[in-house]
Amino acid sequence: MExxxxxxxxxxxxxxxxxxxxxxxxxxxxxIEITLSNVIAKEAITVELSDLDEFVINLKRxxxxxxxxxxxxxxxxxxxxxxxxxxxxxxxxxxxxKDKQYxxxxxxxxxxxxxxxxxxxxxxxxxxxxxx
Numbered sequence: 413m414e415x416x417x418x419x420x421x422x423x424x425x426x427x428x429x430x431x432x433x434x435x436x437x438x439x440x441x442x443x444i445e446i447t448l449s450n451v452i453a454k455e456a457i458t459v460e461l462s463d464l465d466e467f468v469i470n471l472k473r474x475x476x477x478x479x480x481x482x483x484x485x486x487x488x489x490x491x492x493x494x495x496x497x498x499x500x501x502x503x504x505x506x507x508x509x510k511d512k513q514y515x516x517x518x519x520x521x522x523x524x525x526x527x528x529x530x531x532x533x534x535x536x537x538x539x540x541x542x543x544x
Contacts, residue, residue: 413535415493417522418502423447424493424520428456431543437462440543444491446509446520453509453518457486461543468536470495474503475529490514501526 413426428443438461445454463484470482474495481496493507502523510517 413532413539415505415532416524416528417505418525421447423505423522423524426539429539429543431461432458438543440464444509446518448518448520451518455490455509455511457488457491459486461540463487464536464540464543468533468540471529471533471536475526475533478526497526498523503529 414422415424417423423446425445425447426442427445428441430441432439432441439458440461441456441458443454443456445452467484470480470484473480474482474497478497478501481494483492483494485492490510490512491507493505496504496506498504500523502525504521505524506521508517508519
């Protein structure tokens, strides 16, 4: 799953999805890689499958209205993304990724085109289908 900026560069990549176990709540281990112009950060985190479901619901609302601001956040608050529509028609993507010790934090900010939302929804739905 990838989030690209308005120039088409992959800025956030979610990969290595692994379900921990089948019981509710279902937890998913994954790797997040943030790529900026002068730095790359990569961390393993855990999210709930229901958080990924909610992520898709919020993306669909944003895609339908281009008015909704929402957050996608990691359980331990080591990772957060805020999606906020701008007057330019782009979506502002702002957030952070912290290391396991909560010592180092990478803050990021970029804009993605609204046309990328549909692609991100399809990628997310495909991953959720595989994990269920």
